[in-house]
Amino acid sequence: MNYEKLLNKDRYEVKDIKYPIKKYTIRDNYVIVYLEDSRISVSLDDYVKYSISSLKGLDDNLYNILVENEKYLKAYQGCLRKLSVKDNTVKNIRDYLKRFDISDEIKNQIIDELILKGYLDDEKYCKNRIMYLSDTLLSNRQIRYKLLKEGISQEYIDKYLTESSQSDKVLELVRKYNDKIQNKSLADKKRSIRAKLMSMGFSSDDINDAFNQIEISSDNEDDLLNKEFNKIKRKYENKYKDIELKQKITASLMGKGFRYEAIKELLDSEM
Numbered sequence: 378m379n380y381e382k383l384l385n386k387d388r389y390e391v392k393d394i395k396y397p398i399k400k401y402t403i404r405d406n407y408v409i410v411y412l413e414d415s416r417i418s419v420s421l422d423d424y425v426k427y428s429i430s431s432l433k434g435l436d437d438n439l440y441n442i443l444v445e446n447e448k449y450l451k452a453y454q455g456c457l458r459k460l461s462v463k464d465n466t467v468k469n470i471r472d473y474l475k476r477f478d479i480s481d482e483i484k485n486q487i488i489d490e491l492i493l494k495g496y497l498d499d500e501k502y503c504k505n506r507i508m509y510l511s512d513t514l515l516s517n518r519q520i521r522y523k524l525l526k527e528g529i530s531q532e533y534i535d536k537y538l539t540e541s542s543q544s545d546k547v548l549e550l551v552r553k554y555n556d557k558i559q560n561k562s563l564a565d566k567k568r569s570i571r572a573k574l575m576s577m578g579f580s581s582d583d584i585n586d587a588f589n590q591i592e593i594s595s596d597n598e599d600d601l602l603n604k605e606f607n608k609i610k611r612k613y614e615n616k617y618k619d620i621e622l623k624q625k626i627t628a629s630l631m632g633k634g635f636r637y638e639a640i641k642e643l644l645d646s647e648m
Contacts, residue, residue, distance in 0.1 A: 389427045394434035401429060407450060410443070417443050420450050452477040453487050460496050464505070467497055468528020503533040514546050518578025544583045550574060551587040555594055562602070563595035564634030602635050 401419075402409045408424045410417045412435070419429060423446055427439060435443065455477070456470055465473075467488060474484045491497040503524060510520045517540060524534050554570045561569060567588065574584050595601075609629045610622075617625050623644055631637060 389439060391432060391434065391439060392436045395437055396440050397434040398429075398432060407454070418447050418450050418454075419443055420446065448477065448479050449483050449487065452479055452483070453490070456487060456491060457496070460491070464502050465497070466499055466502055466528045467492070470497060471528075499529055500533050500536075503529045504537045507534075507537045514550055516543060516546070516578035542583065543579060544586055547574060547579050547583040547587045548590060550577075550579075551584070551591050551593075555591065560601065561595075562634035563593060564636075566595060566634070567593055568634065602630065605630060605633055605635070 396412045399411045399413065401411060403424075406421060408419045408421065408429065410419050410429060417440075423443060424430070427443075452474055456473065459465060459470070459473060470491065471484065471488060474487065477484075488497065506524060506527075506529075507520065510523065515523070517538060521534055521538060524538075525531070551570060551574070554573060555566075558566050558569055570593070571581075571584055575581065606626065609626050613622055613625045626644065627637070
């Protein structure tokens with residue numbers, strides 16, 4: 378049996394050398410083929426398939442094949458580098474592939490190969506991400522929104538995101554905003570904290586429980602009331618007089634959470 382003929386049966390035959398090969402360098406998972414005025418990155422599969430090491434040069438057909446395949450290789454290698462830094466979702470990688478001049482078909486091939494080799498796994502990503510985010514002060518609603526934005530399916534989120542009480546997070550956030558929010562009446566401060574936590578997705582029940590456990594501090598109400606009174610009075614005194622002015626001042630101060638009795642007492646003494 379002619380073994381040499383058998384081995385060479387499917388070997389690519391260069392018809393007419395148009396691009397002489399000067400040298401090639403083997404990297405970890407691809408080969409750089411140096412031509413006279415350019416170089417091509419070649420996958421190990423293509424390197425073996427076309428017996429590059431035995432060729433003196435490329436014809437037009439093989440050159441075009443390798444140049445086209447190089448687009449796939451560069452995009453794939455780019456994905457591997459991105460995934461080596463941190464895990465990503467299928468959506469993130471698909472968005473990343475938009476920067477490469479490749480067809481949707483090639484993008485899908487790359488995605489499929491990354492999934493097949495275990496580099497992309499949305500379910501595993503979802504599970505690990507929820508474990509991490511659950512230790513932050515994000516509400517379940519914020520976690521859900523963040524994962525949906527990253528392209529994770531509703532099915533995976535429902536599977537791993539447990540809708541348990543978030544009272545501990547709410548307590549910590551109420552303490553944080555109690556210290557942070559200044560220059561507001563006690564009632565206005567509570568309203569601000571409640572509105573902020575509600576907008577983050579925490580429940581009214583958890584917020585009420587936190588208010589029952591934490592004494593919300595306030596600045597000196599009398600000083601704040603006087604400060605706001607003088608500010609509002611200056612704003613309206615050129616537009617309104619007497620009773621109408623008092624009504625405007627009263628409405629504005631009550632809107633800021635000050636007690637009607639304290640406002641009335643101040644108006645009686647100042648006006």
